[in-house]
Amino acid sequence: MATLLRLDTSLFSEQGVSTQLSEKLVSNLREENPTLKVIHRNFSEQAIPHLDGERLQALMTPIEKRNESQQAKVDFSDQLIAELQEADTLVIGLPMYNFSIPSMLKAWFDHIARAGTTFKYTSTGSEGLLGDKKVFLVTTRGGIHKDQASDTQIPFVKTFLGFIGLNNIDVIYAEGLNMGDDMRNTAIESAREAIDALTATAATV
Numbered sequence: 001m002a003t004l005l006r007l008d009t010s011l012f013s014e015q016g017v018s019t020q021l022s023e024k025l026v027s028n029l030r031e032e033n034p035t036l037k038v039i040h041r042n043f044s045e046q047a048i049p050h051l052d053g054e055r056l057q058a059l060m061t062p063i064e065k066r067n068e069s070q071q072a073k074v075d076f077s078d079q080l081i082a083e084l085q086e087a088d089t090l091v092i093g094l095p096m097y098n099f100s101i102p103s104m105l106k107a108w109f110d111h112i113a114r115a116g117t118t119f120k121y122t123s124t125g126s127e128g129l130l131g132d133k134k135v136f137l138v139t140t141r142g143g144i145h146k147d148q149a150s151d152t153q154i155p156f157v158k159t160f161l162g163f164i165g166l167n168n169i170d171v172i173y174a175e176g177l178n179m180g181d182d183m184r185n186t187a188i189e190s191a192r193e194a195i196d197a198l199t200a201t202a203a204t205v
Contacts, residue, residue: 003037004029005087009102010095010140013044017174018093018140021191025091025136025172028199039083043104049076050103051110059114077111084112087133090166092157094139099152109160118164128165135161135169136198138191142178170198 006026010016019042030036041048049055058070059077066074084090095102112118119128137157145151158169174191176183 002035003039003087004089004091005039005083006041006091006093007105007108008040008042008044008093009105010093011044011097011102013042016093016095016140017177017188018095018138021138021140021172021174021188021195022091022093024192025138025195025199028195029089032199039087041083043102043108048080048104048107048111050107077114080108080111081114081117084118084130089134089136091136091138094137094153094157096139096141096145096153099145099150101153101157113160113164126163128163130165132168133166135166137169137171138174138195139171140174140177142176144175144179146173146175172198 004026006022008016008019008022010019013019026038030038054070055073055077058066058073061070063071063074092105094105097103115121118130119126121127137154139153143150145153154171161167161169172191172194174187176187178184
């Protein structure tokens with residue numbers, strides 16, 4: 001493990017539980033690998049623009065015909081892809097908002113899904129091009145949704161990541177955070193223990 005890409009997607013930045021748990025996870029990995037390079041994107045401070053008609057048109061315009069504004073839009077998406085390509089490990093803080101993922105994470109997905117770069121279509125279907133990277137998803141929820149129909153997050157995120165070639169995924173859950181202090185404290189402590197166990201395993205692989 002040489003480079004880690006960390007995405008904090010909570011609207012509450014450092015106050016978000018997913019951010020705090022991701023910080024513990026990354027800190028654990030750094031303890032095992034002091035030279036670990038961390039690329040950090042905090043969406044509450046570095047907004048990810050949603051893909052719109054202008055951005056799509058910029059991507060579709062041949063490079064020699066792009067104007068300055070179009071090239072800047074393409075450069076932004078290129079940078080996001082380059083960060084992901086460089087990383088050996090991906091940590092995504094994943095709070096549940098209205099039964100789904102944060103909208104800027106969906107925007108990030110839209111920027112990095114590029115045919116011929118992160119995936120390609122073949123005669124037998126699509127093929128991810130990002131190789132074998134380790135992925136940690138740190139998901140936080142106000143209620144209880146794991147393994148229920150209301151959990152639209154994890155199946156979607158795993159499907160998307162698999163589409164670009166990322167299938168080595170571990171999920172850390174902290175649920176019931178809005179169901180009273182006892183439930184919240186227990187959930188957070190359980191998630192911290194899960195992080196300790198997973199990072200200890202990663203260090204020995």
